[in-house]
Amino acid sequence: MRQSVVIIGVGIGGLMLACVLHRHGIDATIYEAEPSAHSRVQGGLLDIHADSGQRAIEVAGLRREFFRLVRSGEDAKRVVDQDGKILLDRVGDQASSRPEVDRGALRAMLMASFPDRMIRWGRKVASVTPLNADKHRIDFIDGTCVISDLLVGADGAWSRVRPVLTDVRPVYSGTCFIEIGLAAGDARHAASIELIGAGTLMAVAPGRGIMVHRNADGSARGYVALNKSEDWIGAVDFRNARAGLAIVAQQFTGWAPHLRNFILDSNALPVLRPIHASPVGIAWPHRQGVTLIGDAAHLMSPFAGKGANLAMLDAAELGRQITACPDDCDGALVAYEAAMLPRSRTIAHQSARNLEQFFGPDAPGSVRDLFGESGRAV
Ligand SMILES: Cc1cc2nc3c(=O)[nH]c(=O)nc-3n(C[C@H](O)[C@H](O)[C@H](O)COP(=O)(O)OP(=O)(O)OC[C@H]3O[C@@H](n4cnc5c(N)ncnc54)[C@H](O)[C@@H]3O)c2cc1C
Numbered sequence: 001m002r003q004s005v006v007i008i009g010v011g012i013g014g015l016m017l018a019c020v021l022h023r024h025g026i027d028a029t030i031y032e033a034e035p036s037a038h039s040r041v042q043g044g045l046l047d048i049h050a051d052s053g054q055r056a057i058e059v060a061g062l063r064r065e066f067f068r069l070v071r072s073g074e075d076a077k078r079v080v081d082q083d084g085k086i087l088l089d090r091v092g093d094q095a096s097s098r099p100e101v102d103r104g105a106l107r108a109m110l111m112a113s114f115p116d117r118m119i120r121w122g123r124k125v126a127s128v129t130p131l132n133a134d135k136h137r138i139d140f141i142d143g144t145c146v147i148s149d150l151l152v153g154a155d156g157a158w159s160r161v162r163p164v165l166t167d168v169r170p171v172y173s174g175t176c177f178i179e180i181g182l183a184a185g186d187a188r189h190a191a192s193i194e195l196i197g198a199g200t201l202m203a204v205a206p207g208r209g210i211m212v213h214r215n216a217d218g219s220a221r222g223y224v225a226l227n228k229s230e231d232w233i234g235a236v237d238f239r240n241a242r243a244g245l246a247i248v249a250q251q252f253t254g255w256a257p258h259l260r261n262f263i264l265d266s267n268a269l270p271v272l273r274p275i276h277a278s279p280v281g282i283a284w285p286h287r288q289g290v291t292l293i294g295d296a297a298h299l300m301s302p303f304a305g306k307g308a309n310l311a312m313l314d315a316a317e318l319g320r321q322i323t324a325c326p327d328d329c330d331g332a333l334v335a336y337e338a339a340m341l342p343r344s345r346t347i348a349h350q351s352a353r354n355l356e357q358f359f360g361p362d363a364p365g366s367v368r369d370l371f372g373e374s375g376r377a378v
Pocket residue numbers: 008009010011012013014031032033034045046047123124125126154155156157158159160177293294295296302305306307308309310311377378
């Protein structure tokens with residue numbers, strides 16, 4: 001292959017694509033806005049599904065390395081109501097088809113699979129301009145630019161590559177997350193930590209919820225979820241963390257004290273994350289020399305637990321198409337998009353439906369049913 005492949009973004013998707021291409025002798029160049037691999041903590045657990053994330057890991061030839069990272073039994077799920085009454089207690093499965101791994105460890109595994117020189121850190125894309133035929137000019141905020149023969153936008157929710165293909169942008173889903181956590185070993189939080197069980201606790205009611213995971217060291221980390229307007233989000237001031245958390249806790253008046261403690265005693269910086277999603281069925285007419293993978297292609301709310309899994313699958317399939325016909329990049333992109341767009345439409349629909357079920361009028365029974373049936377996860 002003579003053409004230059006440029007990937008924007010070293011998220012899970014961009015890394016997987018670089019890995020698959022490198023395995024077949026194609027060294028892409030990846031441009032990433034962040035200054036280094038360690039500039040941001042990549043926390044949280046991801047469950048990696050057999051039909052998507054694990055398929056990608058096979059294509060990347062990383063099966064053995066992946067299974068060394070699996071944290072067995074951590075896929076346990078407990079659903080409770082606002083009094084802390086247990087409605088569903090699903091034990092962790094040592095041989096789960098959706099094993100859980102630490103996001104940071106997964107990222108490190110992918111990064112170790114190709115040479116460091118392929119990543120250019122601290123290169124934030126400002127804009128992308130189509131040139132003749134398949135070429136694109138990528139302008140960076142530092143004033144430099146490069147020209148690509150094949151450009152892949154793996155730059156997440158607010159992709160700078162996406163506007164070349166479509167004007168559609170993600171929209172606020174109506175639900176926001178606020179990060180929370182409890183330190184290990186504090187006797188005042190024993191009842192809260194105990195309630196989590198072995199894996200993830202979901203305490204839900206219409207319009208709100210507390211979702212926390214128990215870490216191996218006994219600490220807890222997770223999110224408060226609230227259905228709130230953008231005006232409400234704009235008005236909450238988290239510059240004083242305690243005051244901000246007190247406002248959030250007011251939304252949980254009447255809840256059991258050991259549930260409210262996850263908010264009132266939280267030791268996490270209360271970062272507020274409005275959850276956005278692309279409209280279900282986002283698509284674009286094919287354009288030579290450029291495509292999207294992962295969240296850049298199809299941002300979803302996390303309520304089907306599929307975003308990272310799909311980013312990996314997109315990357316592996318695109319990588320497979322490119323390496324199968326290296327002299328027909330355009331054919332590879334057409335084949336990739338023909339499979340990816342309908343697949344992501346189906347999952348986006350499921351994700352939007354799950355979001356409604358999570359905090360809709362039938363919560364928490366609806367959440368118990370969701371996990372009781374199929375074990376779909378946030
Ligand atoms: C709270 C929460 C929980 C989730 N839980 C799960 C789960 O359990 N399972 C699951 O499968 N998914 C989950 N997801 C979704 C998952 O995190 C995403 O779908 C996944 O990270 C997308 O990967 P990506 O590589 O497409 O994009 P990203 O991970 O967003 O990576 C994009 C990269 O591009 C870089 N970038 C952005 N803009 C630029 C620019 N202008 N120039 C250069 N670089 C740029 C960014 O710095 C970043 O490194 C969750 C999401 C959230 C918010």
